[in-house]
Amino acid sequence: MIRMLLRVLGHQYAGPVRRTVALMTVTAVAEGASYALLVPVLRALFGDTPGDARPWLVAFGAAVAGYAVLRYAGDLSGFRVGTTLLRGMYHRLGDHLACLPLGWYAAGRVGEVSVLAGRGVLQAMSVIAHLLSPFISAAVTPLTVVAVMLVCDWRLGLAAAAAAPAVAAIHVWAGRSMAAADAERAERDREATARVIEYLQAQPVLRAGGRTIERFRLLDDSLRGLHRASRRSLLSALPGVVGLTLMVQAVFTALLVLGAHLALGGDIGAAELLAVLVLAARCADPLLSLAELGGKLRVVRTELARLDAVLRTEPLPEAPEPVRPVGHGLELESVTFRHGDRTVLDDVSLSVPQGQRLAVVGPSGAGKSTLLQLLARFYDVDAGAVRVGGVDVRSIGTEALMEQVAIVFQDVYLFDGTIEENVRLGRPDAGEAEVRAAAAAARLDEVVERLPGGWSANVGEGGALLSGGERQRVSIARALLKDAPIVLLDEVTSALDPVNEAAVHEGIERLVAGRTVVMVAHRLRTVQRADRIVFLDGGRIVEEGTHEELLRRGGRYADFWQVSLTSVAGGPDTAG
Structure with a gap:
């Protein structure tokens, strides 16, 4: 999606976007790595000398503070870049629309362009400011936590790592099952917007002909179609959300059972088991948020695809070496x-x-x-x-x-x-x-x-x-x-x-x-x-x-x- 975003915006924005993505990725890794300090903290607290936990607690506090600074910098960079992208997108879209041949502006374009230039551009450009940071955090932080778990205990770490392909598969399957419903909802949305504009513009003619009731019925039909498409889109999201929730809960339960078995057999201590369970619980929230974030990103991808289609429409070609006419015949x-x-x-x-x-x-x-x-x-x-x-x-x-x-x-x-x-x-x-x-x-x-x-x-x-x-x-x-x-x-x-x-x-x-x-x-x-x-x-x-x-x-x-x-x-x- 980042590749499509840069194609829509123009590659002059590639540098700021890539730097922001890199900063957000480092922030997500820092968040996951900071949890590694919970292991020595808990080991000291459950040991014979709890006072030994003090330096580890200080280190944990410093790591959390460092993560907070990185998170602030990443979010601020996202907002700044997002604002710049929004302004640049409006300029690029406006300049491109002004260059398109008049024949492109056929019936129905008013509603389509209205939605695209309004809500569409805002949604597409909001990915940097609002969606990219939580999505990277939801994907990268759990992977970092799994790496920490591998260091704590390779058996529990491998059990957690084995769940990653299953979570990814469910996420991809949910996205594909929702694609058709999302496309239908977007089409119904454009149709309803065009109907609203048509209804407002045609008021003098409709009132003069006494046809306001019939025209309202057409508008009402398009709005009902939008409502049905939106409902189908929501229903198509349920299997993915439920499947992801069940998978995350099943993995946590499996880690709990495996950890208890290892602890009872004396293979790991209570401190290590508690730390691993805390880390596993910390992974659950971002993984569960992937379903919601995935839906929002699909909407953004749809809007980016529509913007890309408009911007790929060829304007009338300009002569490489323009000639100025000398007469006016x-x-x-x-x-x-x-x-x-x-x-x-x-x-x-x-x-x-x-x-x-x-x-x-x-x-x-x-x-x-x-x-x-x-x-x-x-x-x-x-x-x-x-x-x-x-x-x-x-x-x-x-x-x-x-x-x-x-x-x-x-x-x-x-x-x-x-x-x-x-x-x-x-x-x-x-x-x-x-x-x-x-x-x-x-x-x-x-x-x-x-x-x-x-x-x-x-x-x-x-x-x-x-x-x-x-x-x-x-x-x-x-x-x-x-x-x-x-x-x-x-x-x-x-x-x-x-x-x-x-x-x-x-x-x-x-x-x-x-x-x-x-x-x-x-x-x-x-x-x-x-x-x-x-x-x-x-x-x-x-x-x-x-x-x-x-x-x-x-x-x-x-x-x-x-x-x-x-x-x-x-x-x-x-x-x-």
Whole structure:
């Protein structure tokens, strides 16, 4: 398990961990060795001159004090290393999650990562601070005591040593019998956590549909499944606990019988017999604790395996010698992209000259948003190439690529902080005047003026305290502040009221001025202002040209346009 722990953490932590394990092992040996002094103490006390026990008692006290110092140092080292490991693990996990491709974050990942980053990391890293010392003590101290018993009397020592393989076998058997139950409990735990998160996030939809009772039943079923799995896990532990207890008691009884036989035959004295029995009794407690510690260590090992699996997930590869693009034109050459068994984009080729606007339209599921994500390298293509400034995005460093691109999506996520903090994410080192100018260009200043607290107003988790239009204005102000030469827009006005739509459109026009733009759009004014339009359907480009050219052809785009006109004439624009 230590090997897996170091693999999860990184080998820069190998030195502190190994030193801590060595110190804990020395402490356990010192504890067992100190009991060896009980033999001369008891021999003197049962002898003709009990006063001779005084120096041995002093030596025993000094040995116990030395053990106490070692134990304090070992526990302190464990806590310090554990704290360092916890901090390092959070940093490593966070950095790795930020590098994983967007496709990794599929449905169910939120609950899994929530459990892993919370309780999972704490449990995995607690092994050094809380579990390693008692486990080493429970394993090493009895072995040291057996060595002491061999010195006292080889027959009793051999009898005690013969029990070691049996205790180890029971421990291994118990671990294997519990493995399946522990795995099921962990899976049920993840499922229940995902259900809880889903239930909380879906409250508006569920209440609007009057479906809260059915959804609660699904959540309740997952919690009952977790309860049953936990009960099975506990029941599967009973045979190991009972077996280990019976073995330890049987060994102690055997030593007692053997010792009494040897004492009655005059082969050992009463002092030696009493010392051996005291040592045997001292071995019982740590051996019995092995069952409980083994269960906790199995939980830790499971969490370490899950962390290891996440950290072994390959991020998008970085070019060994990154190239910085000199232009801002965009190009897709024979791009094919698959998601699972589904081909989302199939042999797509298009180009966007620097400073021009491309509108991408088409039915839902045509691959429009995926096209934008490939341009930003949220995924790598399965075939073909995506180029920025004539350079394949796989040859551009991630940081350099992100400097070139500003993205405004339909679903805006804001961090739980102030409006100003969320705008500054676009460029954290921007001056106050630049932030205010970007806000004014996005008409965010209107929102700031009417909010209590102004720029210091908190937006809530995910921007929950702002309306959709207000969140979109923050997103546009953030993109304006970033001042990137390439802008990607994904249906940024599809769900806005007329007032917010007008404000957001005004901000978008300022954002895209003079920049290379690719926009997924359905709104009439957005599509008309594009230099070129592609109609995407089934992952392929079925039409391409200017607005007027496509209308004259009378194809799919013309049908889409007619539906859009009808929608506008009949009420709110719902096309697409």
